[in-house]
Amino acid sequence: MTLEMETSTPNAVLDRVSLVLDAFDGPGRLTLAQIVRRTGLPRSSAHRMLERLVALRWLRRQGRDYELGIRLMELGSIAVHQDRLHEAALPFLHELHRTTGFVVHLAILDGSDVVYLEKIGGTLAAAIPTRVGGRQPAHCTAVGKAILAHSGQVDTREPEAGGPLPQKTRYSISTRSRLETELVKIRTHGIAYEREESLPGIGCVAAPIGDIDEAVAAVSVCGPADRMNFDHRLAAPVRMTALAIWRNLEGGSGRVVPTLQRRHQHLGMRRASVSPISGAPTRVAR
Amino acid sequence: MTLEMETSTPNAVLDRVSLVLDAFDGPGRLTLAQIVRRTGLPRSSAHRMLERLVALRWLRRQGRDYELGIRLMELGSIAVHQDRLHEAALPFLHELHRTTGFVVHLAILDGSDVVYLEKIGGTLAAAIPTRVGGRQPAHCTAVGKAILAHSGQVDTREPEAGGPLPQKTRYSISTRSRLETELVKIRTHGIAYEREESLPGIGCVAAPIGDIDEAVAAVSVCGPADRMNFDHRLAAPVRMTALAIWRNLEGGSGRVVPTLQRRHQHLGMRRASVSPISGAPTRVAR
Incomplete structure (x- = not known):
């Protein structure tokens, strides 16, 4: 019994912390009462946990409101910048x-979403409300479609595979059959286009990073839809960038391909045979 | 006794999680053995905690190595983008x-460091290795000196107030008396300069955001030291930006000044009298 207490309690606490922090995803500032409502935790234990999280600077308190704190900003930044792909x-x-x-x-794939690891842009960046650490439904974005087309898991991606796809704009792909057709086209050309499917007025061109059946990420350029040259002029520099990143990632380690497979197992990608180092990127980005 | 178990255990678990995550600040990937060494936790409980953190995606595992995970990237990004000052x-x-x-x-002040909330730059940004969520010793940076000069806590900032100041380059301010002289000058002009004090070849011009005795943040422009016009041509746009941010922050709430004071109490700033909304920014940025 004592053993069971010891082994179960820390996990239960971790789950509760995770529940509390997840509650901040969306609304921003929350009062104790709101956190209690959102998490279902008893008021007194929620309060004790919140105060401890404030002391650890994972949260900060402004009067009666709690917000995510500076230590999470730091840990998030460290997580991104220690990422080998990002580097x-x-x-x-x-x-x-x-x-x-x-x-x-x-961007990388996480479940049915893409998560952005980096965003680089000048003045134009302000007009595109994406952010590092932010997520979008993969099928609404060029980066997402580029990864899905090269991840070898298209058919089994979603448990509720029959349902309609969520839409971000009226141009978002809304049916699985249209998505399948689009992914076949992307796999053929090694490049993905998106025209106002995630944001009105914005278009993107993306290429997958990785092996042909094992994309680990994707890179894209985005801008005003009417300036994005959908006649393929942007395809070459985007493809070359994806290829250079994959080569650089492989060059950094003698066993990158299997490492990447392990690393992205949580993304639900299937295991492919290990490709020769020189062959893998060429096959992706031709 | 039971009550004591209930009240003490969750805090102890939180402290252990914090200790584990802190261990990743620096080295990046760590094995179980390295984490046990760095945290002093028993191997079995460390292992259980790590596996739970992997399940929650706060960490990810690559073979025998653990790394910070995607959920921390997301929480960190949410923390930054929900920040009212950032917005x-x-x-x-x-x-x-x-x-x-x-x-x-x-940037904002956190203890004796500044932490960056945003970084915007074109091609030049790649040459400056700062990052959102990253930190620098405040006295080595223009943003840090701008905040320190206007934070009303200069004398009591450090517990070990007699020790030498850490240096980032050979131009960093190294003594407290030189820092005091510099801060007086900055307070007089409302603008802070930095010439290769944090990075070789890089210079910055910064202005405080907030009330004259209660800077809550600072904004800066950075570039090659020889192009930074230390004859004050950059001072005006930087000051105007700081003023506009402060006005926008005040405009967003009827009670921003006291809210900001509460919010930044963890930074050790002293409480100042509430200034009239129209008067406060003008006094800071003239």
């Missing part, structure tokens, strides 16, 4: 922004 | 970057 990509992302002038994104 | 500042930061062409930072 391998950064110089090439800056170069792509410099040569195209458009906003550059690096 | 009030963002359009003006983009405008300052557009008009000057230099890299723009927004």
Whole structure:
């Protein structure tokens, strides 16, 4: 019994902390009463936990309101910047922004969403409300479609595979059959386009990073839809960037391909045979 | 006794989680053995906690290595973007970057460090290794000196007030008396300069955001030290940006000044009398 207490209690506390922090995803500032309502935790234990989280600077308190705190900002930043993919990509992302002038994104797949690891842009960046650590439904974005088309898990991606797809705009892909058709096209050309499917007025061009059946991420350029040259002029620099990132990531370790597979297992990607280092990127980004 | 168990255990677990996550600040990937060494936790309970953190996606596991995970990236990003100061500042930061062409930072004080809430820059940004959520010793940066000079807590800032100041470059301010002299000058002019004090070859110009005795943040432009016009040509746009941010922050709430005081109490700032809304920014940024 004592053993059971010891083994179960820390996990229960972790789950409660996670529940409390998740409550802040959306509304921002919350009172104790709101947190109690959102989490279902007893008021007294919620209050004790909140005060401890304030002391640890995971939260901060403004009068009766609680907000996410500075230590989470720091840990989030460390998480991004310790990421090997991010490190391998950064110089090439800056170069792509410099040569195209458009906003550059690096994103990975997480469930049915993409999460942005980097966003680089000049004045244009302000007009595009994406952010590092932010997420979008994968099928609404060029980066998401580029990864889905090259992840070898298209059919089994969603448990409720029959339901309609959520839409971000009236141009978002709304049916699975249209998505399948689109992904086949993307796989054929190695490049994904998005025209106002996630944001009105914005278009993107994306290429997958990784092996042909094992994209680990994608890179894109985004800008005003009417300036995005959907006649493929942006495809070459985006593809070259994806290729350079993948080569740089592989060059950083003698066993990158299997490492990447382990790393992205939580994304639900299937295990592919290990490709020769020289062959893998070429097959992705041709 | 039971009550004591209930009240003490969750806090102890929180402290252990915090200790575990802090261990990743610096080295990046860690094995279980390294985490046990760094935290002093028993191996079995460390292992259980790590696996739970992986399940919650606060960490991710690659073979035998653990890394900070995607949920921390997300929470960190949410923390930054829910921040009222960040929200009030963002359009003006983009405008300052557009008009000057230099890299723009927004930072707050945390203990004796500054923490960056935003960084906006074009090609130049890649040459300056700061990042959102990253920190620097306040006295080595223009933003830090701007806040310190206007925070009304200069004398009591550090517990070990007699010790030498840490240096980032050979130009960093190294003694408290030189810092005091510098802060008096900054308070007089309402603007802070930094010439290669945090990074070789880089210079910055910063202005405090807030009341004259109660800076809550600072904004700066940074670039190559030889292009930073230390003859004060950059002072006006930086000051105007700080003023516009403060006005926007005040405009967003009928009771912003006291709210800000509460919010930044953890930064050790002293409580000042509430200034008239129209008077406060003018006094800061003239």
